[in-house]
Amino acid sequence: MLAHLPILQVIVPLMAAPACLILSRPKLVWLFTLLVSTITFFISIFLLQQVMSTGTVSYELGGWSPPWGIEYRIDKLNAFIALIISGVSTVVLLAAQTSIEKEIPENKQTLFYILYLLSLTGMLGIVTTGDAFNVFVFLEISSLSAYSLIALGKDRRALWASFQYLIMGTIGATFILIGIGLMYQMTGTLNMVDLAARLPEVAETRTVTTAYVFFIIGVCLKLALFPLHFWLPNAYTYAPSIVTTFFAATSTKVAAYLLIRFTFSIFGVSFSFTTLPMETLFLALGLLGIFVASTVAIYQQNVKHVFAYSSVAQIGYMIVGFSMSTHAGLSAMLLHMFNHALMKGALFLALGAVMYRIGSTRIDDFRGLGRQMPLTMAAIVIGGLSLIGVPLTVGFVSKWYLVTAAIDKGWWPVAGLVLLGSLLAVVYVWRIVETAYFKTPITGKDPVKEAPMAFLLPVWMLVLANVYFGIDTRMTVEVATGAAQSLFGVAP
């Protein structure tokens, strides 16, 4: 059975999705979904251990050897990302039933879980496959389910947000498909390892350059890299709380994974960073993203909007690490992907708890919440500190590695700018803290109770993870540097 783990990772949630339709009672479906997600989480833990000890695992689907058949290929990089996705998914699901009972009508709750599982399947499928076209197929599964999940939001603006995302996402997916099509045309293969072997021969052609450009633009749309981030803030704000938490913590990571995989393993550093001016371009976009999005975040009236813009800024940090194209820079990016999932998971889930109690996430409605919901607000404070990068939190670890990587490369100004960006985070996090703790509550409003256990448990699991991985960095750093090393080892 162990040999089948790579495929089970994806087909367990996939097969569970239609099975939910047969179970049909929402409570039952929720337990089933939670069980399935937990199983995938354990599978990804096993896979990561296996990969760390014995190296890359390959699985031939249908028994056809690659490049004729489709291959699943698990290395340190994608085992790590799969762990983030399935882990966050499981923790978030603990609060799901409580949260959606208030946000989604009962006759749609079963459908919600089916879409959730499909979305999980899609992301895991993109990450684990070793075949370029298979990436596109699973990208479609994850995108279609994402559009529907976002549109299920209670606020009617969710429909418009989802429609915007649908248009941008479809353009992105089409560009990715054009890129893959052109790659196939020039090499005659879709297998990633095979592509990596055959692309250098034809790297000098204009068609391959076009393929890379289309692919990267498509991925950047999905990644919500500044200035292609328009769809993200509204989609995150108006989607159901659970969906926001799940996507904020995972979906951009999947796009970031594709960026890394195709740039480093398939096209190779020499092509992407020497032939094309990717370094300057990504560095500029990353830094601009950090500053513009953080500044915009300061002026938002809805806390969900604040953290959504903050996500765009965090993607900026990842891209700065990416643009260095060094081992240290890439490790910093991977670390930040893991750490950001923990921060945003905790923050958005805590916002979900606020939404559950007061039915709004407008900053004015936060007045007095510091006293009324002490545990939830404490979670937001710690998550916020982590976002800023205060020592003893995971945020500090990310910033530390990013700044060291920049200094290693001799990019002193970049290191300074990254630190300056953190100051902007201080401002937007402080606004929330100030409102919640120091402003007097609006008189005449009923006092609010603390969030139910169903929320507090997963929120604090994530908060404690923020602190734990901020102190004990052995596991995360080992995996991230290992993954970065393997990428530079494979690349020509």
Add this chain to the structure above:
Amino acid sequence: MFAVVMLAGIYGLVCASFFVAMDAVDVAFTEASIGAGISTLLMLTTVAMTGRTDHEATHKPLMAFVAVIVTGGLLIYGTFDMPYFGSADAPVHQHVGPHYIYDSIQEIGVPNMVTSVLASYRGFDTFGEVTVIFTAGIGVLALLSVARRPEDDAVMEAINDSMHEKHLILRIVIKTMIPFIVLYAFYVQFHGDYGPGGGFQAGVIFAAGIILYAMLFGLGAARRVITQPVVQMLSALGVLVYGSVGLVSMLNGGSFLDYNVLAADPIAGQHLGILLIELGVGLTVASVMIIIFYSFVGRSQFQKANKGELL
């Protein structure tokens, strides 16, 4: 808007003939049935719901125009170093392709090699595609479905009767056509191994038969024949059938979707595997198409009922 939809339909048909000219009959078949057929129909339903006139544009089209020009320019730039059209030296004809052409008949034993690639060599992609379709169906259900109200059914019944005289000829003609459409769907479904066709196309054709019926005899009548819960179950069942074939091959000691281990003889196993997964594809595709149509039309009737302007 009506003209736009018609043009989109024509575009689909032209594309299909284009694919025929390039000897990709399976793709052409799919494009004709889905691109030109079902999607045009769904767009028409949408137009019927939202109105056929466009609103005044409020945004500036200049940015979009620039983006389109840049994209188009880049695509043309990319064509400069492409291999010549039909060139035998092109990488696609040198690497993976020949293996499919020369060896698939020994390895899989199916004359239509498109089916071999689709259902066996890249069977997992097809599984993914079926899941995409299932996702689409569930998404539409989640967003558009409205709870059925008994009082609406009564009103619908009345309209249905009044329409009976209006479209008498159409109804009788269509009624005689539907059995042939459905029969043809089954032919396409089970003949996919030998000629162009397979689960995707067959599913769409089958759904077209049901949809025709729903269009002329009313949604209520169609829902009595094939009820909503049944279609939903069938759409899930299709995915499950496909996946189960994979699981069984795993239990028999192969890897996921390895049909060789399904029977004592590998070729027989391949045949059995392909037959079963195509069945799964057909089930899901047909039921999702029906779900989407039901939801669209159900929605528009719901809208009309709310406005109190039933016809």
